[in-house]
Amino acid sequence: MIENPNKKRLRRSMMFLNAQKPSLIKDPYIYKIDSLMLDLEDAVAVTAKDTARFSLYHALKTIDYRGSERVVRINGLDTDLWEEDIRVCVAGGADVIRIPKTEDASMVRAVEEKIVAAEEEFNREPGSTLIMSALESCKGVMNAYEVCTSSDRMIGVALSGGDYTKDLQTRITGTGVELMGARQQMIIAARAAGVQCFDTVWTNLDDMEGFRKEVQMIHDMGFDGKSCxxxxxxDIVHDIYTPTQKEIIFSEKVIKEIDDKKAKGIGVFTVDGKMIDIAFYDGAKRNIMLAKAAGVYKGDL
Amino acid sequence: MINAVGRDIPEEILKATGKEVFQGTHHFDGFEYQTASHKVKCVINSNGTKLVDSIHDVLVKCGIKDGMTLSFHHHFRNGDKVLNMVMEEVHNMGIKNITICASSLGSQNDPIVYMLDDGTITEIQSSGVRGQIGKAISEGRLQGLAIMRSHGARSRAIESGETHIDIAFIGAPTADEYGNLNANGGKADCGVLSYSAADAMYADRVVAITDTLVPFPNLPAQITQTYVDYVVKVDEIGDPTKIATGAAKPTTDQRKLLMAKYCTDFVVATPYFKEGFSYQTGVGGASIASTKFLAEIMREKNIHMSFGVGGIAKPMCDLLEEGLIKTLVDTQDFDQDAIKSVATNPNHHYITASEYADPFNKGAYVNKLDFVILAALEVDTHFNCNVVVGSDGVITGAQGGHPDTAAGAKCTIVIAPIMQGRIPTICTDCTTVTTPGEDVDVVVTDYGIAINPKRTDLIEATKDKGLPLKTIEELRDIAYSITGEPEKVQFGDRVVGIIEGRDGTIMDVVRQIKKFEFNN
Incomplete structure (x- = not known):
């Protein structure tokens, strides 16, 4: 199995959409969302699960999502629905399967086993289906590193604030204080494992200022993106994840200088008076990628 | 004969109507003609009143007879009671072969649809027809032809004498006994009486119908006593809740907001967006949202609008109050705020439909427009628009000021999603052409913006501004890739209506609908 080239793609925004509703899933890519999270779990009534799978399968097969990644949230492993969900996702060619309520590595491996079987069954390329995990409990958060390192298909972990705060015996306060530990734990675990980390949703659509502040905060903490x-x-998420012109120019110089100096055998040097070495390379590359995604990069890298 | 938008107009229709085919928007520029005249029954006596007891009596006094043309305005929109009330009486009197010349007809007129079947009404001239009457016309139930013409074209038809009105009925929110009419201060305020101005000036008989008689003189009057023959007081001329709704809530529909943002970004990128620009917009969600987005940029850049025109709603009135708009000129009011504004704000002016949009006067307001923001049921790859006939072939909309403002404005922008439901809005050829593509400069969709290739200046001005520019063919291809290419609507042979160009030529014909038959 070769590493999936999309494993580390840009995922600033990941938007939940009820897979059962054609009006929602027919063309959400017009909003330039990085990842679409087509939901078979909580948004879909128990009696409508099969309808949702049917609609999802046909959407995956027939709609050109124009660059937006297609993630599918399957039903929990404590239900009798998830195995069939996986077959539908793989048969339809979903990019990523999101496992809800992940508590440990064994759950990821159980899903992976079914994916491997489905890829074979439906003649999909082995490894083409990626995995991400939602951490929704204290146990899941405690086991974040174990989950992050559980599979080569793992793209990262997402916090599910609602369930997590219930388990924590508190509630979403709007200040973020109740999520502080989980966020910190998860981003450290994800980075240690070399995978991505996504923040929970903000549900109060009337408080866009609060939303903006929260996105700024999780951006500064190192999160890769926000669930929406x-x-x-x-637009707010993408705006915050767009590097400033100053950052773009600096990153461009860093990349060009490192490439140039490496050829000349120089390891450490200065750019605009700042000491630079190879450790800056990935960050600078990422800034250019973010700038390109936002359509603000005009250079030649 | 093929016209300038490529539509084949049958010879028998040209013969029957005496009309020419459409030859281009500016074909008649500079044309000289003699205006119509009308009969005046002069009033020299000083008996002092024009009040008549009932609609029946006024019809008798006006000499109602078979074959007459009666005119009406639609300022009361869905709340109008005047047209149905008058026509019920005409019907009861056994009169046949009436031509209705209305500024528009809608579902409020559904109750009189049976008059098409029994021959009371045999011809209809209107901006368009929504509701049951539209369906009945498409089913071939009107004996004569329906003429669908824009607000400007209606004024032209009346002033040029092409349409001669025998009796004009003007629903008036307030009237005095001598026929001074106003649109504010009654029970069914509608703000302005713009559509009736030409009727008052060119009809042989003019009847005001009011539910609010006020002491003489009712000043300021939008239509004055020198034009009005009779005044009839009735219980109710309109349902105020349906005339003007409360101000529309700002849309939260993200697709409309996305299109509004694209539209505003485009407007701002053009050279016309500068101090003193002029602007007209509609009352759809995307139009209102784009007005709001534009206002933010006007504030930021300290740019003011010299005048706003057309059908007016709260968002434009708010900008007038704020001082971002210097003047509003008004031909129709869509909400209570607009009705109040035209009555109270000295910079908010009543104008007639002729002043607004008539191509055959000495220059209408639309000629001075920089931008107009419009909608459409269909836009084709030639930029032709259809705002009257649904994709099912049934008459379902109205031209309003669409072709007038499109022709007048320097930058005509049509906002439309590339598909509505499963029907592509952007298509190869419109079902019916109502506004010619030569007058449509830009199409803003949820999938990107297409500029009419003949507007090389706009293409040049807006490139490299980060706008999602596409060709109209690309937008059509995206739409078809999702919906499939729709089969053409199947029509019968009989022509039931014509789409008149602003200048009185024939833009397109509407044929009777036919039940769809599968080919295989």
């Missing part, structure tokens, strides 16, 4: 519930949140 409405297209009107997308």
């Amino acid at each position: 519930i409405n297209p009107r949140q997308i």
